[in-house]
Amino acid sequence: MPVVIASGNGINATAMAMEKIRQGIDTLDAVVAGVNLVEEDPNEMTVGYGGYPNDQGVVELDACVMHGPTYRAGSVGALKGVKRPSRVAQLVMERTDHIMLVGDGALAFAKAHGFKEEDLLTEKAREAWLKWKESLSDQDDWLGEDERKLGFERPTGTINCCALNEKGELSGTTTTSGLAFKIPGRVGDSPIIGAGLYVDNEVGAAGATGRGEAVILSSGSRIVVENMRHGMKPHEAILDVLERICQKTVDRRLLYRKGYPKFNDTFYAINKDGEYACAAIYPGAKFAVHNGKENALQDAGYLLERPEDG
Ligand code: GLY
Secondary structure, X not given: OOEEEEXXXXXXXXXXXXXXXXXXXXHHHHHHHHHHHHHOOOOOOOOOOOOOOOOOOOOOEEEEEEEOOOOEEEEEEEEOOOOOXXXXXXXXXXXXXXXXXEHXXXXXXXXXXXXXXXXXXXXXXXXXXXXXXXXXOOOOOOOOHHHOOOOOOOOOOOEEEEEEOOOOOEEEEEEEXXXXXXXXXXXXXXXXXXXXXXXXXXXXXXXXXXXXXXXHHOOHXXXXXXXXXXXXXXXXXXXXXXXXXXXXXXXXXXEOOOOOEOOOEEEEEEEXXXXXXXXXXXXXXXXXXXXXXXXXEEEOEEOOOOOOOO
């Protein structure tokens, strides 16, 4: 202790959060300050400003926070025009009697708290959206280069960051621009307490990145924490949830020939003793860890090797 972990895009977030924790700042303020760096970075195209837009070319953001010591949470879904949705989620927690605000209501709330409404679509994200739109069909009027069939896998990148301080206090946040080119109004797991994030100060914290629909269906982060409550170490707790996701994915359009999911999900967990883990369905993921001494990327564990047609 203390420990801060995050998804692989969060190496600057873990450094910032640890710096704040060392200054005695609350773990929730620390993780939100950490992910704010990533939300404001136009080069991170799956979170905040510069994130991939929805199918109309508009960036819509989801985020949540959870504070272990007070067992409180806040969240925003389908929020447009605000660069730091995790901070708005924190204000929903601190300044309302609610957990979740969405769409225009979330934007009005953010503006009431002094957030500027800005265009979050960068040139790079607009070009990626236009290429996607042009390659959707050879029956429409949007012509791509050679009716480009890009084979482009739609990202569901996200940042999750969880922290434990020396007093044993835990907090977490998850923030994302969601599935690239989603139907407007689609909300993934990231702002849903129990899915993209869950914190119980007596047990541990967990968060998720990847295909949000599978994480919502499995109540993933909540089950990771419940598994730790019943004695599992973080790694084992995560693998159990990944196994359940694989078992429950029966829709053929989501499966490779071998019956394995065509998507990936990754979970991150810290327990009350400062033990932590990250694992995904398939290999290749990295995650960021600040263990109080050093800040580094580590290889995530995994459940399955990708099948040959994957
Ligand atoms: N996990 C991010 C999303 O599905 O929106």
